Amino acid sequence: MSALSRLFARPRLWGAVTGALLACLVLPAVAAPPAFEDTLAQRVLACTACHGAQGRAAPDGYYPRIAGKPAGYLYNQLLHFRDGRRSYRLMTQMVEPLSDSYLREIAEHFAALDLPYPAPSPVSATAQALQRGEQLALRGDTARQVPACVQCHSAALTGVQPSIPGLLGLPRDYLNSQLGAWRSGQRRAHAPDCMATIARRLSDSDVSAVSGWLASQRLPAHPKPARALPAALPMDCGSAYEHSPASATRGQR
């Protein structure tokens, strides 16, 4: 059975029931399809083909890590791809037929993985650019009305449960392209889309400075997302909250 058909496979119980019915109706019994162990880890092999073993990211830096990110964040991204707020055709095609509740299950599977991060790769940037990046990340820029990234992404920048991702351990190219996509409107989040507002207040050189600084930081010893924000968000953000699965009437499983 291919990785993709595993993702879309009918649940085991359903298969067993129809299998039994068929066996009663059609005699002599036809050869049973090859069995596969129906666990979520088997079903998400289709995902790890791109996202690296166990969702730890592919070495080229293009396919982002998904392991250990907050479940609400991962779930929101699957909805964003499915519902057209983020665009990557292959991702969209893959999640389009899946129900909210199955997407939630997949998000929880990857969120629960507790795997080490690689050391940051060296970043070429001037001392001045790194200083500017650090300023934006830790203190923000009141003149540009840009809050510090730590105000939402947690003091350690490892994200906040349930829905704010960490910003460390991500390649510079990935960070640049996500901030660029928010500026151009190619990536959107639930309204009000605070990241779109923030990305548009940054200059081109600010984007490159903050991405370079973030990508060059080592993760803390405990890289897990914080349990809660220490203070209210500096601006409203639709995607900072939990979006519960709608009643699972559409899609498979």
Ligand code: HEC
């Ligand atoms: C064909 C390769 C491919 C496959 C297969 C794939 N993805 Fe992705 N995925 C990508 C790429 C590329 C991106 C980044 C797209 C972008 O830049 O917005 C992405 C982004 C994501 C993100 C957002 C990550 C973040 O930090 O914002 C999540 C979550 C995700 N994928 C989950 C999954 C899951 C779950 C599956 C299996 C059901 C899957 N992907 C299968 C290529 C793939």
Ligand code: HEC
């Ligand atoms: C007001 C709160 C807030 C502030 C301030 C903020 N962010 Fe975010 N950020 C979010 C939320 C919420 C998300 C998740 C959006 C989604 O679901 O797509 C996010 C997502 C991101 C992502 C996507 C990560 C990924 O894995 O794809 C990047 C990159 C990012 N923020 C960078 C920054 C940077 C850089 C700063 C500081 C200049 C910053 N953010 C400040 C709330 C904030």
